[in-house]
Amino acid sequence: MNSLLLLITLAASLMGCSKKAVTPVTPPPVVVTPPNTYQDPAQYGTPFTGVPATKDMVMYEVNMQTYTPATFSGVTARLDSIKALGVNVIWLMPTYPIGVLKAIGSPYAVKDYTGVNANFGTIDDLRNLVAQAHSRNMAVIFDWVADHTSWDNAWITNKSWYQQDASGNIIIPPGTTYTDVAALNFNNTDMRTAMIRAMKYWVYTANIDGYRCDFADNVPSNFWTQALDTLNTIKTHKLIYLAEGTTSAEISSGFQLDYGFSYYSTLKGIFAGTQSPSTIFTTNSNEIASIPSTGTKLRYTTNHDDASSDGSTLKVYNSKQGALAAFVLAAYMDGVPLIYDSQEVGYPGSISIFTNVPVDYTANPDLVAGYKQIIAFRAAHEAIKTGTLTAYNNADVIAFEKKSGTDDVLILVNARNSVVNFSIPAGLQNSTWTNGFTNASVSLNTQYTFQPYTYLVLKK
Template identity: 45%
Template sequence: MRIKDILKILCSSLLLLNFTGCSSDDDPDMPPPADDITTDGMVIYEANPALFGETQALNGLTAQLPRIKKLEANVLWLMPIFQQGEKNAVGSPYCVKDYRAINPAYGTLSDLKALVTKAHAEGMLVILDWVANHTAWDHAWTTEHKDWYTQDANGNIVSPPGMGWDDVADLNYDNTAMRAAMQEAMLYWLTEADIDGFRCDHAEGVPNDFWKETITKLRAAKSTLLMLAEGSQTALYDAGFDMLYAWNFAYKLQDVYAGSASVANLYDTHRSELASVTDKRLLMRYSTNHDMASEKSPVQAYQTKEGAFSAFVASISMGGCPMIYSSQELAYDKALSFF
């Protein structure tokens, strides 16, 4: 399918969707919004620090905050800034060696504090990407607290079962001491760097009762906390998260541009994701993210620069909280791995 044909279909379908699917007032299947939704009016900018400098990346990001602000972003989501593991590693920032240490390639704690201070001055919140499901194999816990990890029948620590993530070790949430240590590490960043919340990686891999207890404690420390879960299970709302992913929409949107799905399929996906959501602002909307951009840049996924832009417009026209992934505003034309 040619891009101009896709654009025509999207333009006509978006008109329909704006009348039938994007307003809780006009949509009989959409529950009315809550009186006080903290996510109302938010636009998230997902920043991969590695894209802002081979060294001193946090300072490079701080320097670009005015430009990011011009994109109407008011929430800065920092992909994991922590010291990365080296044992069995594949270069992923989601392989965390120390929850309280910043990756030296990115900068220092003082650099992070300066970034947060500048972001707050720009009217922006700052949330950290938190990896609670697993750690690096050379995290100190693997030797100091082996019982904090999931083990096989022979007592060997294992990777998260069924995920193929061999670079990380699976944490055991039956262990109350480990839970307490995880909570303390999260609280550290609220008090030490004035962080405004967390995007929680693979949130569905961690028990909801942990999230509920932890978010309650975090909110006791900072009432305006923003909690974003990487997941789509609505039980995460009950655990205290403010926002989930519109998980399937972006992938189906790419299928439409590839000609393997129809706009009707896209609309069905949209309606399905709204089915259990009390307010559509509680869904994060995007046309790409760090995972998707590692496989195809938006320009590749949506055929052209114009296609990439129209796909972003389509995604944020469906209601919800828009998210921009760092680099997509530059129309980067090649896959950009975050590893």
């Protein structure tokens, strides 16, 4: 019996020794890619179908802080008056919450790209403003600040989304003194994606019609290409893109419009007596030549920056008549005209963007009538918008003719604060025209006498 047990034990031992060791196989880790849960917001309202062609635009910049009350509702109450000027595009200065940390009150220190400044009202008030503008056949564009945010924007927790110095400190925009804002880092793809989504947000959420993009020269052009290409995938909207910049790269990136900084500077110089009137033609042609043919210049006699730094148009152009004469040149030579709210009523002082500056929008009805007249003539004449320009150089009078097909207009502006006896150019002598504002017949012989800063707008 014991022998039998010994044999069984020995056999079991031998069998165990004959087994090979088995190494456990660890399965590869399962990598779970988080689903992309982003979805565009639902479309609010019906997309506006009346966005004008670029050549037909007349733009009006709204600074909410000049209205009484200084709210979205305050602007809505003035839409009929704005429309009556001949405006078809409204640009709203920033409507977003303003940062508090390191703040100086600038509306361009954005705390929340998808928020609404509660001082102006609610999202519903903003939507109503846009809807009411659309009902009056006016498009609405927002101001977009891509270069920087406020220091208390929620994005600041993503430090890599911002430019940093060698010590890893977030910096202000290079080359500026804007201490109230932090410079964004466009090498960060996550930041770029978040910004583009925020731009799309307002097209859907408030049914807007595009953007005026602040400080566009300081943002890489490849970002603008990416952003505008993405926005253009929204096929339900025809969107307007205005760059506060001057580089041809911005137009190549998809902007239809950029700024006529040099034109404004030249206008100021002419009316200050430091530049000859004929320099406006050189400036005009140089600006147009500096951008691709797909682009157009925004032309203005003031805007929110210039109304703050240079003061009233009545000061810059020496009088109400001078302000209107300058606007004729901005509106008629080449490009798209802009009116900054307050200029049409001749507000006499500077307009700060940092505080409320209530404007009396019932003032100077004669000046308002002058702006209406100038804009109405532009709207009626393709020659003004797209015609070929012929300049007639003169030491005092800015004279030019524009033709498009059978449409032929002649613009004569006395750029001097004095009476000028204008010698009619040989090619225009003994010609008969019609006054574009009064429909009276006008004969041009060899001379024409202009009172200070007066202008003559003629048509064939």
